[in-house]
Amino acid sequence: MDILSSLARKNDTKMVLLVMDGLGGLPCKETGLTELETAKTPNLDRLVPKSSCGQMHPIAPGITAGSGPAHLGLFGYDPLQHNIGRGVLSALGLDLDLGPDDVACRINFATMRDGKIVDRRAGRIPTEECARLCKILSGIKMEGVEITVAPEMQHRAAVVFRGEGLWGAVTDSDPQKEGLAPLTMQPLNPESKRMADIANAFVEEAKRALKDEPVANMILMRGFDKSPAIATVSELYGIRAAAIATYPMYRGLAKLVGMNVVTGVKTLDEEIKALADCFADYDYFFIHAKYTDSSGEDGDFDRKVSVIEEVDDLIPSILDLRPDVFVVTGDHSTPASLKGHSWHPVPVLLHATTARWDTWLTSFGEGQCARGSLGTFESRHLMALMLAHAQRLAKYGA
Amino acid sequence: MDILSSLARKNDTKMVLLVMDGLGGLPCKETGLTELETAKTPNLDRLVPKSSCGQMHPIAPGITAGSGPAHLGLFGYDPLQHNIGRGVLSALGLDLDLGPDDVACRINFATMRDGKIVDRRAGRIPTEECARLCKILSGIKMEGVEITVAPEMQHRAAVVFRGEGLWGAVTDSDPQKEGLAPLTMQPLNPESKRMADIANAFVEEAKRALKDEPVANMILMRGFDKSPAIATVSELYGIRAAAIATYPMYRGLAKLVGMNVVTGVKTLDEEIKALADCFADYDYFFIHAKYTDSSGEDGDFDRKVSVIEEVDDLIPSILDLRPDVFVVTGDHSTPASLKGHSWHPVPVLLHATTARWDTWLTSFGEGQCARGSLGTFESRHLMALMLAHAQRLAKYGA
16 A cells, blocks of 8 residues: 555546445345345346456455454555454444544443342334433533433444543443443553443443333443544555445444545435535545445345346446446455355456456456456456556556 | 475476467457457467357456566466565666666766756657767766666666665656756665765766756656566476567567577577477476567557467467477457556466366467356466466475
C-alpha cells in the first residue's frame, strides 16, 4: 500500500465500485446453479465478454470475513493489519457519532441473581424493551464524560464514551459463561486506566438504575475500542470518494476511510439517483446494495435471486454515466444454504476501456468468473486494479 | 528466495528464457484480439497444448513495472526489495563500466540565467550536441576520483564517479521547477559526505567549463546510486547464466545479477546464433527481444504484430538445441493502445518434459494463457518454476 501511495496521481477519471453485499453463493442442489447464476442478469451478462472477470478472496483462502474487514479489503486496506473493534462496528452500525478520541463498546443486557449472571442475554428481550432500557442508561451522568447508549437488536446495545484522555485497551466485563459474576474491567495499558475506571463506575450506576427490572437487571460490556487511525483514501490515493449506502454500518465504514457519505438515501433506486446527482463532484464512488446479504442470511435462495435481478436492472443507469472504470462484485459470500457469511471467493467484473476482454465468457456468475482473466486474488488488490485502469498509477521503477 | 538457495542443486540441464519485451497487449476494438492474439505464431501455437501456460504480474496486480524491476522479477528477485537507482539504470543503459564501489547519477543539461534555472532541459539540445558537452565534462579532473560522462538522448546524460569511499545517499541538485537556483547536494548519511562534496565541486567545475555555451550552460544532477548489492544467480541457484541482448540496459541488468553477457550481438538472428554458439557453456540463457516493446511504445499495433511473428519464426532454431526447460514470456505489457508500459499481466508458456500439458489450449495469447494450468502468479516465482522443471531443486522437508 505504501507503493500505491507513492505511485498515485490525479486525473479526471471516474471509478464506480458496485458492491452487492454477500454476493457469492452456493449451488442449488437440483440445478447446480448459485443464486447469481440462477438470476436473470442480461445487463451484467452483456458486459462480461467485454470486461475482465475474476474472483476475489476477501481475506485469504478459507477465511470468512465480517463486513468490516471485507469492506476494508475492497477499499485497498489489508484487513489483517487494520482490525476494527466490535464496539466501533456496533457504533458505526447505529450511526452513532464516533470521534477519533471516543471509545465505543458493546453492551448485553443480562439477568443477574445473587451476584451471578444467570442469563447473559436477559431472555433475548424485545428490541423495543432494549430501547427503553437504553434511554435509562443514557440518563446516567458521570463527571467529565459524555455517554450515549443506543439499542441494537434484542438484548444488544452499544455505548460511546466521549471525554478527555480515554483509551480503548480495556478488558471485558462479560464472564462469557453463566453462573459467574461479572468481571471487573481492567486497563491493558496505563493510558486506558481512566476508561476502565469510568466503565466500572458506569456498570455500578447501571446496576442501580436497573435493579427493579424483572429480567434485564444488569449489563455486560465487551469490545472496547476507539476508531482505528487509518490513512484516508484521499491521503493514500489522492481520490475524492463518495459512499452511497442505505445501511448505517457501511456508511460508517466508508466514513472511517475518509469517504464522503451521501445522506438521505433509502432505496436502491435512490442510490443510483444519488450517484448521478454527485457524479461530477467525486472521482470514486462506492455503492452498496444490502439485500443480497440479508436474503442469504435468511436462507432465502429465491429472494436473493430476485434482489440480484433488481440490481441488474439498474446497471444501464450506471453505464449511462460513462464511468471510466466500473467494478461489480461483493464484499464476501453469503450462500442461502449456509444462512451466513462464508469463505467462498466472490465473483468480480471490471469494465474499462483499458481492460482486456474475456470473450470466452458469456454471463456473470461464480463459475464463469473463476475462468476469467483476472484470475483469483485478494480483495485488497482491487483498489490498485481500479486505480491502474483509471490510469492513476505511475510506473514503478525506470 | 532463501528457500530456493537452500534447495538449489546442480545438474546438466539447460534452461532458456525468451523474453519479448512488453509482450502483453490490449484488444483491437474491432477484432477483440490483442497484438499477440492477432500475430500468426504457428510455432508457439504448436507448443501450447504440450506446455503449461499462465500469466504473470511483474510486481503485483495493478502495478506497472519499469524495465529494471520487471527483469529483476524474471530473474527471481523481489522487485520491491531490490530497487535500482535511476543513475545506475542510465549507466547500465549506456554500457558504462559500473563497479560495485562506483556511484552513478543522471545529468540534465540546463539553461541558467542570473543564478536561476530558466530551462531544465536546455531546449532539448540535439543528442550530438549533448555528446560534445559530455566530452567537455569528461575532461574535468578531480583528485582521487575518476569521472566518466556519457550522453543519452537530447539533454540527458549519465556520469559515473569512481574512487575510494564513495556512497550514493546524496540528494539531487535539480530543483524540479524552473525559476529556482540549483540545490546544493546533501549527504543523507555520514558515509556519503565525500560523494556530496565531490558532486558539488563537480557542478562548480562544470558551470565554469560551460559558461560560454549559449544554451546548455549548466547541469542538474539527480538519482545518485551505487549498483545494488545483489547476490548473483550463480550464488543463489548454482547456475552459470548467459545473457543475450541487443540493448545495453538489459545486458547491464543481467550483469548486475551475475550473468555473463554475450557481446557483439546486434539482431534477433544473431541472438539465436549466439545462443547456439554458447549453448554448451552455460545452464541458463536469457534472450531478450526488444522491438515488441518499442513498437508498443510507438502505438504501432501492426508493427508489434510483425515483431512477434519474427520472433515466432526463430522458435524452431531454439527448440533444435533441445533445452530441458523453455519459457516464452514478457517482462511486462506494453499495449500499443496505451503507448507505454502497463500493469496487465503477461502471458507465459513453459515447455519441459516435466511439465503438464494444457491440452485445452490452442494458441499462445493473453486470453488462452489466462486459462492455463500455471494460473496467475508473480514473475518472481518464475525462476523457481524453471529450476524445478530442470529438476534443480531438492525437496523441502522430509
